[in-house]
Amino acid sequence: MQGQNKSKKIARVFPRKTKATPDDDLCFFGPPPLLNMPEVDEVHISVTFTYDKPIAEELAYQWQMLGVPVKVGGPAYDDPGGEFVPGMYLKKGYVITSRGCNNHCWFCMASKREGKLRELEITEGWDILDNNLLQCSDQHIKKVFEMLKRQPVRPKFTGGLEAKQLKPWHCKLLKESKAQRMYFAYDTPDDYEPLVLAGKMLQEAGITPQSHVMSSYNLIGYKGDTFEKAEKRLIQTVKAGFVPYAMLYRNESGETDEQWRKFQREWLRPEIVTKKFGEVWNHIDD
Numbered sequence: 001m002q003g004q005n006k007s008k009k010i011a012r013v014f015p016r017k018t019k020a021t022p023d024d025d026l027c028f029f030g031p032p033p034l035l036n037m038p039e040v041d042e043v044h045i046s047v048t049f050t051y052d053k054p055i056a057e058e059l060a061y062q063w064q065m066l067g068v069p070v071k072v073g074g075p076a077y078d079d080p081g082g083e084f085v086p087g088m089y090l091k092k093g094y095v096i097t098s099r100g101c102n103n104h105c106w107f108c109m110a111s112k113r114e115g116k117l118r119e120l121e122i123t124e125g126w127d128i129l130d131n132n133l134l135q136c137s138d139q140h141i142k143k144v145f146e147m148l149k150r151q152p153v154r155p156k157f158t159g160g161l162e163a164k165q166l167k168p169w170h171c172k173l174l175k176e177s178k179a180q181r182m183y184f185a186y187d188t189p190d191d192y193e194p195l196v197l198a199g200k201m202l203q204e205a206g207i208t209p210q211s212h213v214m215s216s217y218n219l220i221g222y223k224g225d226t227f228e229k230a231e232k233r234l235i236q237t238v239k240a241g242f243v244p245y246a247m248l249y250r251n252e253s254g255e256t257d258e259q260w261r262k263f264q265r266e267w268l269r270p271e272i273v274t275k276k277f278g279e280v281w282n283h284i285d286d
Contacts, residue, residue: 008041013059015052022091031062042069046089047076051254078113086123095125097144101132107219126151127158134165145173157182163194171205179213186237187219199241209241216242221260222249234267238276
């Protein structure tokens, strides 16, 4: 649903509110309001997660009462996405400068949904949500960092940076950008060595582990995973210089195991992560 006619008044409806959803007057959660509903030309129901599809379909039925076209789409419906429109389906500040990915990770839908990586026109924003920014051309990456210099807020790389793609000149740009946070990933054993090398490159560029700027997504709870294996990956992440962020695997219906949810909650508690980080890095400093 991206790249729609900007002259139209489009109501965007979301099954759930997150910190990334827009907050303007044409953004809604739930059925249409009974009072003070502005006139709109279309209604777009934007769905990120497959387990929200039943809610979205009910919302579509409710919003049809307005008598205007209602479209349902988004990542949950394998929408490949078009040009990124700032503030349309994501709050202003979030930006996507490329779509797709050339990897084919079994747990990720990016390449299946959006195809091979393609670069987009670069728009303004400071929280980069690209699937794999570092797979883009050198020219594109440099233009993204030039754009970030114009922003009123220090950048974040929430979409994730692939450790295997990281080069010293990327590290230099990341250091110069004064990024608030940059996320890499350690999901399977094959990701560990590239993460260690990325940590060394970032530290050589002057980004210290103690700054807590270097972070890593860690997928846990998938088939064949165990608490012991997951904790090993999380601790190895700390040893590599990154703050771990435990992400619980969900199937298409959104189901998760309660014991895994408990494990995730423990590793998301700041005091737990800070303690682990301190134990590892105080030992290294000694």
